[in-house]
Amino acid sequence: MDMPAKEMEEHLLLPISLPTKGAGGKTGSWRVFRPVIIEEKCVKCMMCWMYCPEAAIEVKSRKEVPKINYDYCKGCLICMEVCPVKAIKSEREG
Amino acid sequence: MRMEIRDVITGNDAAAWGARLSRVEVIAAYPITPQTTIVEKLSEWVDKGEFDARFIAVESEHSAMSAIIGASAAGARAFTATSSQGLLYMMEMVSWAAGARTPVVTAIVNRALGPPWNIWTDQTDALMARDAGWIQFWASNNQEVLDSIIQAYRVAEDKHVILPAMVMLGGFVLSHTAMPVVIHDQEKVDEYLPPYDPPHYVLNPKISKPFAYGNILFPWDYAKVRLAIQKAMENAVDVIKKAAKEFHEIFGIWHGDLIKEAYTDGAEIVIMGLGEVAEQAEATVEHLRQNGLKVGVVKVRVTRPFPKREIAKIADNVSHVIVIDRNISFGWGGILAGEVKATLHEYNVDTPVTAKIMGIGGDDILPEHIEKIVKELIK
Numbered sequence: 001m002d003m004p005a006k007e008m009e010e011h012l013l014l015p016i017s018l019p020t021k022g023a024g025g026k027t028g029s030w031r032v033f034r035p036v037i038i039e040e041k042c043v044k045c046m047m048c049w050m051y052c053p054e055a056a057i058e059v060k061s062r063k064e065v066p067k068i069n070y071d072y073c074k075g076c077l078i079c080m081e082v083c084p085v086k087a088i089k090s091e092r093e094g
Numbered sequence: 095m096r097m098e099i100r101d102v103i104t105g106n107d108a109a110a111w112g113a114r115l116s117r118v119e120v121i122a123a124y125p126i127t128p129q130t131t132i133v134e135k136l137s138e139w140v141d142k143g144e145f146d147a148r149f150i151a152v153e154s155e156h157s158a159m160s161a162i163i164g165a166s167a168a169g170a171r172a173f174t175a176t177s178s179q180g181l182l183y184m185m186e187m188v189s190w191a192a193g194a195r196t197p198v199v200t201a202i203v204n205r206a207l208g209p210p211w212n213i214w215t216d217q218t219d220a221l222m223a224r225d226a227g228w229i230q231f232w233a234s235n236n237q238e239v240l241d242s243i244i245q246a247y248r249v250a251e252d253k254h255v256i257l258p259a260m261v262m263l264g265g266f267v268l269s270h271t272a273m274p275v276v277i278h279d280q281e282k283v284d285e286y287l288p289p290y291d292p293p294h295y296v297l298n299p300k301i302s303k304p305f306a307y308g309n310i311l312f313p314w315d316y317a318k319v320r321l322a323i324q325k326a327m328e329n330a331v332d333v334i335k336k337a338a339k340e341f342h343e344i345f346g347i348w349h350g351d352l353i354k355e356a357y358t359d360g361a362e363i364v365i366m367g368l369g370e371v372a373e374q375a376e377a378t379v380e381h382l383r384q385n386g387l388k389v390g391v392v393k394v395r396v397t398r399p400f401p402k403r404e405i406a407k408i409a410d411n412v413s414h415v416i417v418i419d420r421n422i423s424f425g426w427g428g429i430l431a432g433e434v435k436a437t438l439h440e441y442n443v444d445t446p447v448t449a450k451i452m453g454i455g456g457d458d459i460l461p462e463h464i465e466k467i468v469k470e471l472i473k
Contacts, residue, residue, distance in 0.1 A: 011325040012256055012294050013318055014195060016305040 022072060027054070031075030033090040039065045041087035048079035048088060099277040105268030108236040108275050109175060109201040109261070110135035112243025114145050115283040116199075119170040122150040122161035126180040127213050128265040129203040133175055155180040159187035159200075166196035167307070171247065171290040173198065177265060178205035178219045185223065191258040192227025192323060194307055195294065197250035198258045199243060200228075204369070204420075205265040206455040214456020215265040217368055217421035221397075221429045227323050229259035229330055230397040234373035236273040238349045239263045241341065244278075244287055248337045253293035254329040264370040266456065278345060286344050327399045334396060352401035354393040355408070357383055361390030363468060364408060367418040368394055368430055371452075371459060375418065378461040382468060389468055400433055406441035409434070414471055415445055418464070420453040427451065 017023065037048075042065045049057045049066050056073040059066045068079075080088040103111070109132045113121065121140070123133035139145035148165075152158045155176050162172035176184055181202060191198055202223075206216035220230065231246055233239040239261065246259035263269055311319060331352065338351035348354075356376045358364060365375045372393035379389045392408055394401065409415050415438075419428025426432060431449030438445060450467055453459040 008253075008294070009322075011254065011322050011329055012195060013322040014294065014307065015309060015311050015315065015319060016307050017309045018303065018305050 026071045027074050028069075028071045031070075031073060031093055033075045033077055034070070034093055035068060035073065035075065035077055035079050035088050036091055037065060037068065038087045038089060041085055042066075043085050043087070045084060047082045047084060051078050051082045053078065098279040098282075101275060101277060102272045103236065103275050103277075104131070104270055104272050105233075105236045105239050105263045106131040106203065106270065107135055108240040109203075109243060109263065110139075111275075111277050112201075112240040112261075113173045113199075114139060115240070115278060115280060116173075116244050116247045116287055117171065117284070117289070118147055118173040118199075120148045120150065120162060120165035120172040121174065122152050122158045122165070122172070123174045124152055124155050124158050124176070124180065126155070126177045128205060128269045129175050129177040129180070129201070131269075132201055132203070136173075155184035156187055159184045159191060162198045163187060163191050163194055163196045166191075166198045167194065169290065169292055171251075172196075173200070175201035175203065177203040178207055181219050181223060182207070185226070188223055188228065189226045190308075193319075195256045196258060197247070197256055197290070199246045199250060200258070200260045201239075201243065202260050202262045203265050203269045204262055212455045213265065215267050215370070215420065215453075216455055217262070217371075217419070218423075218429075220260065220262045221421050221423075223260065224398060224429070227257060227327070228398060229255070229257055229327075229334075231259065231261045232369040232372075232393075232395055232397065233261060233263045233268065233349075234369050234393055234395075236268060236271075236275045237347065239268060240275055240277070241345070241347060241349060244283060245334075245337050245341055247290075248287050248341075249330060249333050251290050252330075252333045252337075255326050255333050256294060257323065257326050257330065262369055267370045276345075276347070282344055286341065330399050331401070334399075350393060350395045352394075352396040352399070353404050353408075354395055356391040356393070358390035358392065358408060360388055361412055362388040363414045363416060363471060364390045364392050364412050365416045365418060365464065365468075366392045366394055366405070366430065366434060368397065368420070371418050371420050374459050374461070375464055378464040381461065382465060387468065387472070394430060397430070397433070400437065402437045402440065405434060405437050406443050409438055409445045410441070410443045412445060415447045416467055416471070417447060417449050418459070419449065419451050420459070422451055422454065
């Protein structure tokens with residue numbers, strides 16, 4: 001770069017952000033319906049983990065039932081829709 | 095290396111050649127009349143392996159613009175083309191391209207907006223993108239179409255600018271009309287237009303980390319970012335002049351810079367217009383001059399940044415200005431006429447302006463129509 005940063009900034013100012021966990025706050029408070037995994041029905045196919053648009057479903061190992069991170073789950077219920085064995089139910093938030 | 099060719103080609107082929115000679119790396123486009131043959135030509139070349147670029151067939155103009163914004167942000171030189179309704183569908187991302195400072199180039203083949211459905215030329219489509227933060231070039235013949243695309247990349251990618259640019263050509267009157275065109279030697283174009291090297295670190299994939307662009311900014315910071323676009327547009331005035339001058343030095347062709355004057359020496363009346371409208375006015379004035387009428391023409395080649403100083407200076411030296419618009423802003427009138435009037439007010443020039451709207455929806459603007467306006471003024 002042969003242009004001083006100060007001069008560049010006058011006509012080329014760009015807002016950027018580096019992705020971090022929860023940069024937008026705890027979006028779990030937006031939830032109207034809470035998805036709940038019924039552990040005994042779950043076949044651990046991980047479809048819910050793959051489809052979650054917020055990456056709010058955590059998988060530690062393929063042998064364990066996934067866990068929903070309620071700090072960030074917005075309650076869209078896509079996981080419930082894609083679950084092939086209906087192992088996710090929804091509950092209204094109080 | 096391929097040598098210069100002289101050929102008779104359409105405006106759309108000239109646009110495709112402009113992109114090819116600029117060595118664009120990514121093309122994403124969706125067909126729409128009368129733009130279709132630009133991307134057909136490019137996809138044919140890519141398919142045959144004659145032209146080394148990635149062609150992305152998308153499902154809409156909105157996606158076409160999104161794809162080239164992504165390509166540009168990743169450091170590639172990217173191109174698309176559209177018309178009319180396609181541009182309107184693209185518009186959300188058109189505004190985004192400027193805000194994201196991706197110096198992409200788009201050919202806009204001017205076409206009337208519907209309804210009523212009409213495929214012929216009309217400038218209102220591109221003028222709807224006037225306030226989007228894009229540099230706007232208007233080509234008045236096929237050679238200028240080809241050359242303006244090359245110049246547009248030069249200007250858009252300049253480190254003082256970094257804004258997208260669009261190059262307009264009239265639907266059918268240029269897009270489907272064959273004219274003699276010089277297709278330049280690739281080596282000369284390479285000398286004029288080196289490969290794209292993003293000067294802003296965040297968009298330079300070689301040194302940046304993955305990042306998100308477009309996050310929320312509160313009013314004060316937002317205003318600073320938008321002001322930077324205005325500053326870049328102001329910088330573009332001199333960059334366009336330099337780009338036109340150097341183009342002339344290398345290729346020996348002069349299309350004007352922000353404007354092109356014809357017969358303005360000693361003129362008492364000047365006619366102003368965009369693209370092929372100005373070309374027609376020039377042909378008419380050539381004839382009027384032979385009959386002793388002191389008339390000149392100013393082709394307004396660039397509408398953003400608007401050549402305020404240049405237009406005010408010319409208007410100050412004449413007794414009357416005529417502006418011909420092949421476009422309309424409903425409830426106002428001709429868009430170029432409005433810009434010219436505002437410019438003259440800003441520069442305290444009191445030359446009267448006659449505003450005419452002609453050729454809407456592709457209706458012919460004939461020399462006798464232009465002659466009639468001039469003769470009514472002289473009477």
